Amino acid sequence: MVAPVESVRVLVVDDEESIAQLLAGILRNEGHSAEYVTDGRIALNRVRDQRFDLLVTDLRMPELDGMSLIEQAKEIQPDLDALIMTAFASTETAVDALRRGVTDYLSKPFGVSEIREALSKVMESRAQRLTERQQVEALSARVESTEESLEQKLADLTLLHDLARLIAGSTSPLHDALGLIGRHYVADCVAVLEDGRVIDHYGEGGHRGIRDLATRARDQRCTQSMPGAVAVPLAAGALVVMRSFEFSTEELHLLGTVARDVGVAIENDRLRSGQRRAYVGIVATLIEAIEAKDRFNRGHSRRVADLAVRFGCHLGLPERERELLETGAKLHDSGKIGIPEEILNKKGKLTDEEYEVIKSHPVIGEQIILPLEFLAEARPIVRHHHERYDGAGYPDGLVGDEIPRAAAILSIVDAYDALVSDRPYRDGLPPARALQILDEGAGTQWDPDLIREFRAL
Numbered sequence: 001m002v003a004p005v006e007s008v009r010v011l012v013v014d015d016e017e018s019i020a021q022l023l024a025g026i027l028r029n030e031g032h033s034a035e036y037v038t039d040g041r042i043a044l045n046r047v048r049d050q051r052f053d054l055l056v057t058d059l060r061m062p063e064l065d066g067m068s069l070i071e072q073a074k075e076i077q078p079d080l081d082a083l084i085m086t087a088f089a090s091t092e093t094a095v096d097a098l099r100r101g102v103t104d105y106l107s108k109p110f111g112v113s114e115i116r117e118a119l120s121k122v123m124e125s126r127a128q129r130l131t132e133r134q135q136v137e138a139l140s141a142r143v144e145s146t147e148e149s150l151e152q153k154l155a156d157l158t159l160l161h162d163l164a165r166l167i168a169g170s171t172s173p174l175h176d177a178l179g180l181i182g183r184h185y186v187a188d189c190v191a192v193l194e195d196g197r198v199i200d201h202y203g204e205g206g207h208r209g210i211r212d213l214a215t216r217a218r219d220q221r222c223t224q225s226m227p228g229a230v231a232v233p234l235a236a237g238a239l240v241v242m243r244s245f246e247f248s249t250e251e252l253h254l255l256g257t258v259a260r261d262v263g264v265a266i267e268n269d270r271l272r273s274g275q276r277r278a279y280v281g282i283v284a285t286l287i288e289a290i291e292a293k294d295r296f297n298r299g300h301s302r303r304v305a306d307l308a309v310r311f312g313c314h315l316g317l318p319e320r321e322r323e324l325l326e327t328g329a330k331l332h333d334s335g336k337i338g339i340p341e342e343i344l345n346k347k348g349k350l351t352d353e354e355y356e357v358i359k360s361h362p363v364i365g366e367q368i369i370l371p372l373e374f375l376a377e378a379r380p381i382v383r384h385h386h387e388r389y390d391g392a393g394y395p396d397g398l399v400g401d402e403i404p405r406a407a408a409i410l411s412i413v414d415a416y417d418a419l420v421s422d423r424p425y426r427d428g429l430p431p432a433r434a435l436q437i438l439d440e441g442a443g444t445q446w447d448p449d450l451i452r453e454f455r456a457l
């Protein structure tokens, strides 16, 4: 007994109209919608116009044979099932037809039970195809999501690994860590706040309300969010990540781990800057001792450092860069430790050879701090504080923007202090006169934009 089948839309094709008509009639009686045509080409047109589930066709027809019709019809409706009817059903014909995507065949003459049986096979094959397709879709969706989450996990692990590495080895662990986090989260800005103050940040995006958000995260000891920002508590503040799109649960979870690393980075940062300050203090004392031997140079480096910090504030430099500028300013003449005193403090005019010796002090200064990794960022300031905007300076003859900005800033402050200080051959110049001299050197010795800013100080 063959199971009853649901209703299907059938197109019957046979050049013998009586057979086509008969078959369509039987199919309708069985509850299906069926129509017939007597020409393969007409059948193709119908397939183009209308959706069918099943095509039942005679194999031998004058204009377009059954197999060609099936092939062309399947190109139009790939889901179409096909049955063939033939009076000459040999085994080879049947096997060939099945291989070419025909579900079953009916041998003429056939009765209602053969038709039912063939239809039942068609429905079974349809159902199986559907199930297989659903399974494949479900499987590929699962593979895709597994791949995605694996990729994400790998990216997360890489982030944690990179964070650990740079926290241990970087000269500015906090700043580098924020950069890494910012890039991982595709954030507009990542900042660490303590007591409502941004102590370091990556990217731009001063967001309204992040101070309150950070304070809330710190006080309540749990993650806080608002549109465009998330704050995770740290020991003494919060890590805030700002971006325009939502954070997933996984991302927020990872942020908790990341915040612990940031805490370590802050500790290491303070340790490094403590070391830096201690070392800079020692070298600065040495420099002051040398400068103290000459009454004209006494206190020069300290004054330059103070003025450089004021100028840095005026220029709106971030705290980190200001601190670097101060360090660079305190150390800028450390190379004078290596210059013979009789040349350094010579009262009369220097010979060419003596002048060459003096000119070596930026490079000697750089060498003094070279072994100290935590002063790496101050090296270019020390080396280049005697470069000139027009390229006529030393030691490298850098031009314009090639000169590190901190070194260009320092060079102005350095010159100003020298101008207003007493020299063996003249008294210190009044500030107005000193500024005038700086102005005359704008565009040749110094960056004209910086000179304009310095005058506005």
Ligand SMILES: [Fe+2]
Pocket: 332, 333, 361, 385, 386
């Ligand atoms: Fe110098």
